[in-house]
Amino acid sequence: MWGGRSRPPDPVHLGKAIQGKAGEGARPTHPNSSSMKPVEYHQGQFIVSTDPARLDLDVIHEFLTHCYWAKGIPREVVARSIENSLCFGLFDAAQQVGFARVISDYATFAYLGDVFILEGYRGRGLANFLMQCIMQHPELQGLRRWTLATRDAHGIYARFGFTPLSRADRFMEIHHPDVYGAARS
Ligand SMILES: CC(C)(COP(=O)(O)OP(=O)(O)OC[C@H]1O[C@@H](n2cnc3c(N)ncnc32)[C@H](O)[C@@H]1OP(=O)(O)O)[C@@H](O)C(=O)NCCC(=O)NCCS
Numbered sequence: 407m408w409g410g411r412s413r414p415p416d417p418v419h420l421g422k423a424i425q426g427k428a429g430e431g432a433r434p435t436h437p438n439s440s441s442m443k444p445v446e447y448h449q450g451q452f453i454v455s456t457d458p459a460r461l462d463l464d465v466i467h468e469f470l471t472h473c474y475w476a477k478g479i480p481r482e483v484v485a486r487s488i489e490n491s492l493c494f495g496l497f498d499a500a501q502q503v504g505f506a507r508v509i510s511d512y513a514t515f516a517y518l519g520d521v522f523i524l525e526g527y528r529g530r531g532l533a534n535f536l537m538q539c540i541m542q543h544p545e546l547q548g549l550r551r552w553t554l555a556t557r558d559a560h561g562i563y564a565r566f567g568f569t570p571l572s573r574a575d576r577f578m579e580i581h582h583p584d585v586y587g588a589a590r591s
Pocket residue numbers: 410473521522523524527528529530531532533534535555556557558559560561562
């Protein structure tokens with residue numbers, strides 16, 4: 407399912423193919439974000455890349471530590487979260503202007519979080535482009551469930567098939583909103 411805009415081109419795989427053990431295919435049995443081949447997608451001047459080396463930690467931390475869901479998050483926590491996620495950076499040339507990350511077992515489940523587009527780049531369809539790239543990533547196909555949490559951006563995700571929890575009574579959570587020492591909603 408895609409948004410109203412055109413589907414992005416097939417991803418460009420970067421870097422060397424992942425080497426399996428002798429006799430195995432090139433794809434690891436249990437991929438994780440650090441062993442995966444980075445993938446790149448283009449839309450006009452903008453690039454979405456899953457290459458962790460391209461990410462700008464300063465930009466990501468600066469946004470997240472001021473946003474409503476992660477206010478006060480320390481830089482080293484952002485860095486650790488990036489290391490352990492499949493991250494999608496959005497770039498205007500070399501400048502990072504957007505971000506999202508996926509936490510997944512690459513088999514059954516994925517959680518989408520920390521989605522943002524820098525203010526000067528909003529309203530141009532870039533969140534839509536980022537979401538298209540995430541939802542077509544080759545390691546995120548055929549999952550049983552995706553989840554996310556949002557205060558007010560439901561419309562963006564709805565067009566990619568996300569719905570309110572159909573059985574909210576079956577979900578539970580542990581939530582520590584003050585874990586970074588700053589109150590948030
Ligand atoms: C929410 C956010 C990512 C949207 O980025 P964007 O690049 O401006 O979004 P797009 O231009 O791709 O808009 C895609 C569609 O979603 C709609 N949309 C944009 N922001 C929206 C919002 N907050 N709620 C609902 N719909 C929204 C747009 O109208 C557009 O619809 P259209 O295609 O019918 O015109 C951006 O405003 C942002 O970073 N906000 C601050 C962080 C945030 O709230 N992130 C989401 C956390 S869950």
